[in-house]
Amino acid sequence: MANVTFSSPAMKKDVTVYAVAGDRRTILGVAQEHQAPIHFECQNGECGSCAVQVTPLSGKPMAVHLTEKEKSVLMLAGKLTKAQCEQIEVTDTAPMWRLACQYIVRDENILVQF
Numbered sequence: 001m002a003n004v005t006f007s008s009p010a011m012k013k014d015v016t017v018y019a020v021a022g023d024r025r026t027i028l029g030v031a032q033e034h035q036a037p038i039h040f041e042c043q044n045g046e047c048g049s050c051a052v053q054v055t056p057l058s059g060k061p062m063a064v065h066l067t068e069k070e071k072s073v074l075m076l077a078g079k080l081t082k083a084q085c086e087q088i089e090v091t092d093t094a095p096m097w098r099l100a101c102q103y104i105v106r107d108e109n110i111l112v113q114f
């Protein structure tokens with residue numbers, strides 16, 4: 001089980017939902033199911049419109065690794081610098097910005113801000 005908390009000025013209050021780990025759903029998919037209004041366009045990791053900030057609420061985040069495509073789109077969207085990308089790879093830490101349509105929810109508790 002994973003708890004995903006959505007927080008945004010576009011919502012009246014934060015909403016925490018349970019997501020079943022292992023069902024391969026993305027943050028965007030969970031958000032759509034629970035009416036959290038994350039903006040999106042392509043749903044294919046290409047436009048960058050679904051960029052969200054992801055903060056682990058317990059333990060080390062499990063979904064750390066960015067794909068090359070996600071890195072490129074986040075850098076083009078101005079959410080990640082090349083230096084930050086390199087640091088993330090060296091330190092094996094989680095980047096703050098992710099693409100909601102590409103981030104598979106794992107067995108972790110996360111805060112998603114948009």
Ligand code: FES
Nearest residue numbers: 043045048050101
């Ligand atoms: S909706 Fe286009 S990158 Fe996620």
